[in-house]
Amino acid sequence: MSKDDSKLESPERRELIKVSGLALGGLLIATCLPPVIHKSAATQIVEEGASGDSPAGPAELGAFIRIDPTGGVTLIMPKIEMGQGVQSSLAAMLAEELEVDLSQVTLQEAPPNEELYVDPILNFQATGGSTSARSFWRPLREAGATGRILLVQAAADEWGISSEVCEARNGAVHGPDGQQLGYGELVEAAAELPVPEQIPLKSPDQFRLIGKPLQRLDTPPKVNGSAKFTTDLQLTDMKIATTRTCPVLGGTLASVDDREARRIPGVREIIPLKDAVAVIGDHTWAAIQGARALKVEWNFGDNARLSSEQIEQALRDAADRDGALATDEGDIDAALDGVDTQIEAEYEMPFLAHAALEPMSCVAQVRVDACELWVGTQVPVMAQQAAAKVSGLPPEKVIVNNQLIGGAFGRRLEVDFIAQAVDIARNVFYPVKLIWTREEDTTHDLYRPHYLDRFRAGLDGNGLPVGWSHTIVGGSVMARFSPQALGENGLDPDAIEISAKPIYHLPNLRVRYVPEDPVALRVSWWRGVGQLHGAYVVEGFIDELAIAAEQDPVDYRLRLLQDQPRAQAVLRLAAEKAGWGQTLPDGHGRGVAVHQVFGSYLATVVELATTPQGGLRINRLICAVDCGLALNPTSVRSQIEGGTLFGLSAALFNEVTVKDGHVQQSNFHDYRQIRISDAPPVEVHLIDSQETPGGIGEAGTALIAPALVNALYAATGKRIRRLPLSRAGYHVLAREA
Amino acid sequence: MSTARRFSLVTGLLGCFAPFMLAAQETQTDQQAQIERGEYLAKAADCLACHVTEDGEPYAGGVEFKLPFGSLYSPNITPDEETGIGTWSDEDFVNAMQKGVGKGGKHYYPAFPYTSYTLMSREEILAIKAYLFSLEPVHQPNRENDISFPFNQRWGMTFWNWLFLDDERFQPNPERSEEWNRGAYLVQGPGHCGECHTPRNLFQAKDASKELAGTTIQGWRAWNITSDEESGIGAWPDEALASYLSKGHAKGYGLAGGPMAEAVNHSLRYLTDEDIQAIVTYLKDVPPQDSDVTRPPEKTLADEVPTDNPHPLGLKVFADACVSCHRWDGDGRQTPHAALSGLRTVNDPEGLNLVRILIEGGKLHTGNTGNTGDSAASMPSFIEGYSNEEIASVSNFVLSHFGHVEGQLEAETIDERLGE
Amino acid sequence: MPTLTINGDTHQVDVPEDMPLLWVLRDVLGMTGTKYGCGIAQCGACTVHLDGNAVRSCVLPVGGVEGKRIETIEAMENSELGRSVQSAWLEHEVVQCGYCQSGQIMSAVALLSKTPQPDDKEIDLGMSGNLCRCCTYTRIRGAIKSVAKA
């Protein structure tokens, strides 16, 4: 899901900074990202921003940064906070150059506006794919610097001195003789000045905020319960809805007997929808009780007989089809011809649900002339379009108020639940808060695809690969989410991430992708998606090659990483910190995985102990990271820790299965998640780097599973190729005191 | 024709034939009373438990009974003329309930507890029929039984009946109180408690010498419910027993799971306080029989992580998934239903019911208000999310921590139980 | 009409007795710091204190808590221990999305008030009822230990 970062260096960007005064007073700095699709963005920013009161409502926030006459700085946040600390990192970029304290910055969620808030890597307005830091690294600093230069100039003009001798500090400009003017007093004059020709940026050694551990802005309200997520919103006259949606995808509602449900105190309305029934209540409990009391008959439709076995068989069958060629370098057939040591393997990864702790939820109100949403979404524009479609209103009549997200992991890149909320709300005159129960959430997710991977490789006399053939089979997320991004023959750029271009030196490389969409489930983004899949299979299979070549897995990788100094460095660091090579007792083992993921380099080492009964205990978990310049080292660490354990959770326990078209898992008792008692400490080592910041939200997640199965192999001699480990009877032992 | 429709027909005629009115009303009231009585008896007899599938229509049947020699499916007993019992005469119905012979002379297998129902009078049986006939007919064809030879030879049942069926109505014992007799009637007749709680002999007939002494059924232990103080319910206070019967739980004594939870959900919770008391009185007087598993003597536990338990994996699983409801002291954190101390379940070295509830989960409806919403008393099944080793170990932990026995469960034990 | 004592205040609520405390807090009293995550006592997002013990309010019928002392995340800043746990949480940057953290803090305070110096194992066993999907476990352990030391 990434595009070439070099787009960021586009020379036209300099023209994209616009400054203007606001009708209501104040300074507006619009820094537009390179308009990959829409060339007119800059003009529009200025027009709308300057009038300050554009009629459509949402567009009234048509810019990124505003400094008002009281000196307050508002950053219109194009990215939504879902735990990754993005808002604070972006605010720090601005505050760094604008010379204000982080606490002086107020954050405001951006409305849907593809023109203004497009993510240049993703090509649409979205939070995801670990792109935030990469996309905004320069533009936000430049915007801050522009503001500072203008404000300093305004002060210098006022005092009649050269701007050279003035200095901006803490939201004020200071003159050489102790003069001082606050930003608020300067904004009007600044707005009249022309945009500076040169916008010099600080060098990293001048940073006060970037690269320093910072207290995040969103956390204080999250430790005292005052932070509001979508589920927590309370509007006047609002009522609460929950739904029972047909348990089989594609099925429809046949009939519903709601007599019992209506008897439950607090139940207000029962609304039949095409494929669901909604119960609206005075409180969530009434809605939940009501929904459970409904007697519903469904037309299950064609998927009603579908099972996991059939889906898996379809993947197996598809593996023999040609599919689309992702990479074809050298001549694999010739290379493997007559090679003695040939290794084949088949890997499998299951469907996964997101299971964010905040279940899907959305507040919607539909009036005759407008629709308003209050919802945490990674894709405000798509939310707006979905609501427009269901309500029959034009998109500009849909207001989207984005909210804090209680974990999304890709789930809130989808708008199915938003459409459902609007579908319910258009039947009543009051605002409705739709909350899915955990059971509905688990059974009506859009799942990470089930992948099947086949490998064949040959080794030369030195054990080095002479040919590498890889077939990937699985549902295409891209085909459903944005078909225009598909390559020839349905080549899904996401499904082949990492696999198509492994960082290793692999001559005679052939990688094929065969799209095979599951019928009874929809597939979607899931933290790490393509890279997670690629890293798992490539890092598992390369380990198999090392073993076949009777070489140490770390040495073997280093040998194949000749032209990858950053990868080598993280691998060496992780190995060293892990005490790689030191002997371990019987039944213990170490495993490693390394790759470039989301623009960052990461190596993970797992050290574990096993018992003959399938017990395992992870004694150490070490990650070495080169994510370029670490904007906020604390956030980097916590993202790597959390992301790694998140991946561990799935690798240990998770698999979504289908029987008779029904998803079999429903809640945390059968879709189990890692707990503190399962979680080893994660040791994170950062490499000091000045490279462009890379993504970190998903990197850890991608590398833990291969490191884990590689360690299990080292401990037991058993190679696990199909996740999760619980399938093979493994479980986590209690930690030793 | 449903009763409701019959009523409207009658009322429609009333205007013209005023003199009929009184008589008709009386008939109506009589009929209504008979239906109500029938409904109560049908509940007491727990008909629904066997004649409704999980998402099915009430009384439409289709429930599978796995027997050692094959599977039986309960029939549709709604008044549908084609697939149900809509064409049955009174005689047909009485014969079925008292003799185990259906319309057309077909012999039933004693999974249908006619050997107990036979104690009911003709009048009561016809009240049940009136109730069933007052329901909406459901068109749902019966499933063929799937029984191997020679058990599929229904004529064999004639012989079995001759040996084991006493085709007699309940005879009160004049030396006992009315309450005792009412209890005896409910337990032996409609309640058919012995069908589960009395061990069976070689011929699948109840072993009269071990009446209510407990046995296993569908992988669950049906406890000894004689008056034995140690292994029966003799030491239970009357209120505890009454609470167990009507609510499915009595803190410190018992919690209904599996088939017994169904009996509570479908049947016992609807009985009047007087009838529950009558059952208590009778059960407390059933001659004691001893059996293997006893109620655990009281144990004083703190609500703290135990430090000396020999099952570290089980302790971890308990901390992860169980303690939120059950507490370390077994007192039941949120609701008394979650209390574990004092249950025979946690003192059974085989951990039969313990493992069963971990595999199947459980649900108890806690009131008889007709509120079908999810009650607080439910436990999810943990078998999907946890390995057999973990299930075995947490069972061993529970047995040693809350009971006084050392469980020897292993992953393989769980495997076997899953196959049951 | 159950009468509840929450964070020192008395509330009369007109709700069915079997309604879980969670929904009374959130939807009737507007105290939304306590979260819904699973409804079956498996995630801990809804943790509150009942007479000082951590309990799961999603399965706690409100009829059974009359006369008991209920405390929620909203009151944690009123006690010294609550405040030090909250500031440890900030110092250690525990929070990611934050959705589980009210429950985590409630469990941590309950643990620390009974076991002021918990070791790793005690922390694991005391906190394992609280899921964090963002997996902030490493930092939770660190934050609890720092409070224990102080």
Ligand code: FES
């Ligand atoms: S919501 Fe109560 S434990 Fe999950």
Ligand code: FES
């Ligand atoms: S911080 Fe997101 S669930 Fe814990």
